[in-house]
Amino acid sequence: MTHFDEPKVPTGREAIDPSDEARAMTEIMLTVFRINGRLLEKGDALVRTLGIASAQWQVLGAVSLSGKPLSAPQIAAAMGITRQGVQKQLNRMTKKGLFEKRPNPRHERSNLYWPTPEGQRIYSEAMRRETLWAQQLAEGLPGPEIQGALDFLKKFHRRLEAPLPEEGE
Amino acid sequence: MTHFDEPKVPTGREAIDPSDEARAMTEIMLTVFRINGRLLEKGDALVRTLGIASAQWQVLGAVSLSGKPLSAPQIAAAMGITRQGVQKQLNRMTKKGLFEKRPNPRHERSNLYWPTPEGQRIYSEAMRRETLWAQQLAEGLPGPEIQGALDFLKKFHRRLEAPLPEEGE
DNA sequence: TCCAACTTGACAACCAGTTTCCATTTTTGC
DNA sequence: GCAAAAATGGAAACTGGTTGTCAAGTTGGA
Numbered sequence: 001m002t003h004f005d006e007p008k009v010p011t012g013r014e015a016i017d018p019s020d021e022a023r024a025m026t027e028i029m030l031t032v033f034r035i036n037g038r039l040l041e042k043g044d045a046l047v048r049t050l051g052i053a054s055a056q057w058q059v060l061g062a063v064s065l066s067g068k069p070l071s072a073p074q075i076a077a078a079m080g081i082t083r084q085g086v087q088k089q090l091n092r093m094t095k096k097g098l099f100e101k102r103p104n105p106r107h108e109r110s111n112l113y114w115p116t117p118e119g120q121r122i123y124s125e126a127m128r129r130e131t132l133w134a135q136q137l138a139e140g141l142p143g144p145e146i147q148g149a150l151d152f153l154k155k156f157h158r159r160l161e162a163p164l165p166e167e168g169e
Numbered sequence: 170m171t172h173f174d175e176p177k178v179p180t181g182r183e184a185i186d187p188s189d190e191a192r193a194m195t196e197i198m199l200t201v202f203r204i205n206g207r208l209l210e211k212g213d214a215l216v217r218t219l220g221i222a223s224a225q226w227q228v229l230g231a232v233s234l235s236g237k238p239l240s241a242p243q244i245a246a247a248m249g250i251t252r253q254g255v256q257k258q259l260n261r262m263t264k265k266g267l268f269e270k271r272p273n274p275r276h277e278r279s280n281l282y283w284p285t286p287e288g289q290r291i292y293s294e295a296m297r298r299e300t301l302w303a304q305q306l307a308e309g310l311p312g313p314e315i316q317g318a319l320d321f322l323k324k325f326h327r328r329l330e331a332p333l334p335e336e337g338e
Numbered sequence: 339t340c341c342a343a344c345t346t347g348a349c350a351a352c353c354a355g356t357t358t359c360c361a362t363t364t365t366t367g368c
Numbered sequence: 369g370c371a372a373a374a375a376t377g378g379a380a381a382c383t384g385g386t387t388g389t390c391a392a393g394t395t396g397g398a
Binding site: 014015016018019020021022023024025026027028029031032033034035036037038039042045046080124127128129130131132133134135136137138141143145146147148149150152153154156157159160161162164165 | 183184185187188189190191192193194195196197198200201202203204205206207208211214215249293296297298299300301302303304305306307310312314315316317318319321322323324325326328329330331333334
């Protein structure tokens, strides 16, 4: 399938026969992509009737969990995305009345953000629905199996920090 | 942290105490998001010197693995994204000389696409690098552990098809 | 203290994908 | 064999994110 016209003399660039482990690892990557897509889709559906998308839910979560007003760059750091991306959401949600700006004692131009009562209400309800959903997804699965998968995924995530394999580029 | 002002009388909308399993399941979701981000980042880096991004690598893969020229909607179906998204990539890659259009015997306006020799070369090299990478990621992990994780993820993916928990919306 | 380095907000361009709409082609069911 | 339905390409507007640039605010070290 994947072999078009293979070179006839060794080039050091031949296709490599992957081990079973490497093959399974590749399948894990593909499955993660698929799960990610489905999680986003379902997550959006879960909060759609609250008038937010999951990106906004995430921003609400980052601030709420910190327990205190945060600046855009602080939220970005907590979420692992860029400050510009967060700023876009904050502007939109502030306009919608979900966040309020608070003066930042440590910076003249840089506001802090805290959810309005309406923002808090929406976030609480989103979390309530999420818990119900997680409960449903876990139903009937043995605790140790779930925990084992989580452990593996964390290990996998850590391994993904490693630099890519060397090439004689 | 997450408790702002709880209502004093039962509303049927109180926060729910998640089970340990639900908590772990939630953590799995968050970890999947993080892994997904890291995979995209690393995947892009892996093929960057080939002049493509991983989105284009994926399109090359969908066609190559099918073994025959495909139309844009067919590729989209194989990849699980919309035909418009695929079309954008195909247009770009055709302009770059990575795909060539073939007449579609079954449709006058709808072309089929097949990688040019250059497109094939780039895809083979991308796959070679991916195999090396997967090999590295699997290194030292017991085969059964990897296989177990894959099995869990597939099961999880299947469970994500289920409709969201009912609400008395 | 003052200057350089860093942080921040605002803005623009871009990427990868989506939805929506339109015109055309193809398929189908009667 | 024809009309209606479905598939297709193309374009535009939108989303959620990115990178890059600029100007202004803040911080830290000689």
